[in-house]
Amino acid sequence: MLQLSGPHLPDPDARYGPFPQPPLGAGHLSVEFAPEPSAVRQARAQVRRQLEGWGLAERGEVADVAELLVGELATNALVHAESRFRLTLFAAHGVLRCEVADGERRVPRVLEAGTGESGRGMFLVDALAQRWGCHRDGPGKTVWFELGTCGSDGCGRRQP
Numbered sequence: 762m763l764q765l766s767g768p769h770l771p772d773p774d775a776r777y778g779p780f781p782q783p784p785l786g787a788g789h790l791s792v793e794f795a796p797e798p799s800a801v802r803q804a805r806a807q808v809r810r811q812l813e814g815w816g817l818a819e820r821g822e823v824a825d826v827a828e829l830l831v832g833e834l835a836t837n838a839l840v841h842a843e844s845r846f847r848l849t850l851f852a853a854h855g856v857l858r859c860e861v862a863d864g865e866r867r868v869p870r871v872l873e874a875g876t877g878e879s880g881r882g883m884f885l886v887d888a889l890a891q892r893w894g895c896h897r898d899g900p901g902k903t904v905w906f907e908l909g910t911c912g913s914d915g916c917g918r919r920q921p
Contacts (some may be wrong), residue, residue: 788815788852794835796844804835804848808859815852817910823857826889826908831859833882834904838863842901855911862903868895869904 790811794800805828809818818824831848838846844864851858871883886893890906 788850791847791849793845793847796839796842796846798839800839800846801832801835804846804861805832807848808850811850812852812857817852817857823908823910827857827859830886830889830906831861833885834859834861834906837861837869837882837904838865841865841867844901852910855909857908857910858905859908860903860905862898862901864901866897866900866902868897868902 788811790807792804792807794804808828808831809824812818812824812827835846835848838844838861842863842865846861846863849860849862851860869883871887886904886906889908891909893904893906895902895904
């Protein structure tokens with residue numbers, strides 16, 4: 762079973778706030794979804810299609826994990842923000858960055874993975890992503906996570 766250790770709030774380092782645009786030739790996608798239950802399924806399917814198009818669906822478990830975690834962030838946007846949300850994907854330099862922006866300003870927290878039917882989304886993000894964080898922008902926030910895409914240890918990790 763996955764265990765938490767240490768503080769579990771978004772990455773506080775300002776260097777990991779808004780992510781710069783990837784260089785020319787890198788992958789980028791941004792799609793807005795209506796606040797309806799089918800939006801989560803649509804967002805997950807969009808992630809799968811895009812990663813297949815970029816040739817990343819065959820890279821280990823990247824597509825499966827990205828699809829799962831985007832589903833969790835999209836669900837949080839629908840449940841807590843009750844607003845439209847924007848899914849943005851960036852793929853460059855061995856990193857896949859997935860962002861979900863919504864109209865709620867509250868920063869997500871990682872809860873212990875108990876036996877309840879809800880509350881495990883950010884626990885999964887914290888456990889499976891190489892790094893994640895949140896920044897407020899305008900009236901809402903953007904929650905993001907990163908996964909390595911080259912299949913080797915340390916792939917996609919920033920050097921200190």
